[in-house]
Amino acid sequence: MPLGLAARTRTALIALAPGLGLTLAMALGAMALARGLGVAALTPMGIAMLGGVALRNLTALPARFEPGVAFTLKRILRAGVVLLGFRLTLGDVAAVGAPGVAVIAVVLGATFVFTKALGRAMGVERGLAELIAAGTSVCGASAVLAVNTVTRAEEEDVAYAIACVTLFGTLSMLGFPLLANALGMDAAQYGLWAGAAIHEVAQVVGAAFSQGEAAGQAGTVAKLTRVMMLAPLILVLGGLARARGGAAGGRAPAPWFVFGFLAAVGANSTGLVPAAAHPPVAEATGLMLTAALAAMGLGTDLRKLRLKGLRPLLLGAAGWLFISSLAAGLVRLV
Template sequence: MMMVRGSVTSLFPGVLVSALLAGTASALVAAFGWHSVSPLLLAVLLGMALRAVVGARESLRPGVAFTVRPLLRAAVVLLGAQVTAAQVGTLGVAGLAVVAASLAASLWFTGRLGRALGVEPGLARLIGAGTSICGASAVLAVNSVARAEEEDVAYAIACVTLCGTLSMLAYPLLAEALALNPHVFGLWAGASIHEVGQAVATAFQDGREAGEIGTLAKLWRVMLLAPVVVTMGALLARRGGRGADGGPAPLPWFVAGFLGLIALNSAGLLPELVRGWAGQAAPFLLAMALGAMGLDADPSKLLARGPRPLLLGLGATLFLACFSLIGILCFA
């Protein structure tokens, strides 16, 4: 009992500081109306700034490790409470297929471009996941099987958030220039802009119809996070020699929980109170994980990555935007 109590006590400083970083980031975004700034990105930057001031503290390490692993996985599980199969089904077969094909093509393209640019494969996978699926949430979820360095995670999130912000600014201008109707614009925003908040906010700039379509398209991409994580984990295990018994790759518990909540929510078995609580808790836990990663990231290693990963993120963003728009105009 004393050992358990001591272990729990050792987690407290790191978890508390991570929570303070997340709370500060959320408060700053709300206070200054920074709608284009993700609290997740701000949390990681605050964490890195705090590390630069106070240095790496050994007392924070156990709580930081707990926050970037079990708490992060719990946040991914809670994302499932916001999605139902009936919601995304209203996009129709063509809409669902275009979004899924765009996601798959973007992952493939990012891997190929990453190799051409000489970007480390683990970092390229994280940038590909964040671009193709749902921003920082996807980066964190995929890293549970990719197991990249903390600096790679921080770089990928910063890169994906920057590219998503540029998309928020460019899409309304492009929609006007291309004379896109609200249905097409909403589906395009939901199919290609990175963060959930970025995609939804951009879609609603063209009215309610575009906003609702964009939200549904983005929820469908969030649902696809689970099969991507499972597939990537199986491929990496095979390449790395793990699971040499030839058996199927195990389903990560947090992915199983994510799918389970989607199933419960789709069946109408989740009370509105639980759904509301999950909707508030998931972003905060994700911000805590990002703050903790910022505390654990070495800025010198981050800068050593150079500009090539940023070029990868920009290239992947441009590819996804073009591929998805062409698919929507042709088939959806």
């Protein structure tokens, strides 16, 4: 390795170490606590998420932790999602089927249109309403950041939308498992519901796997199908922005981690992955995703919800209730 590259790598690792170490420590602690308590509803991912939110909002987290926390939320999360593919086969993916894909597409489109229209009626700024609509209908903070490449909203709007969708996605992650039995859904139905309605990838994983392996697999596949619909949404929004005369130089991001996930599924389906490798891969996956939930909590500043007043928060709540109820109804139909 060239000397200059080695020095830059060492500097980068030193910058990442505090935040990365914190999220991994929180993940290990959450996993140990969940095993010790033995309560099904208290999953390691849920504990890590709540712990991160509490730590961020009750203490002043030093700035030196931020690079590692951001790295965990972006890179470690996506690596964990790729590893999830080694727990699935092509038969599991096909189980979602055309009806499942149709549910996901209808829920996404209807939620986006509903939230944008309601935002206009409520007097919420167009850019902020569009970001909340994208985060609610597609994939949380990632969709907010991606859609903002064409929406060009203010930085405060981006921060508010991320905080808003993270809050309601967290409520879904904690509440959906409690509603699963009351709604009479089987594992596949519950997983499809979680994947079609919950905001973030990590939140879907936390909620879906809390109801077992089959629900977790269905939720993961459904959610990643939904994530892949982000690119066409951005292309449509970019075209509308150009039609309005706005600057829309953003490009639809390639969800490479989704393709990595599909490659892992393909490798597992062909028998290339030995059975002995499955347990350690599952442990690594759980640790990565739990650390990502801790990072998400550490990045959730509830005070940001006060920056724009109550109306955008009510808009986020309405979108959350809309997508949850619509997805549940359609899942029961199919």
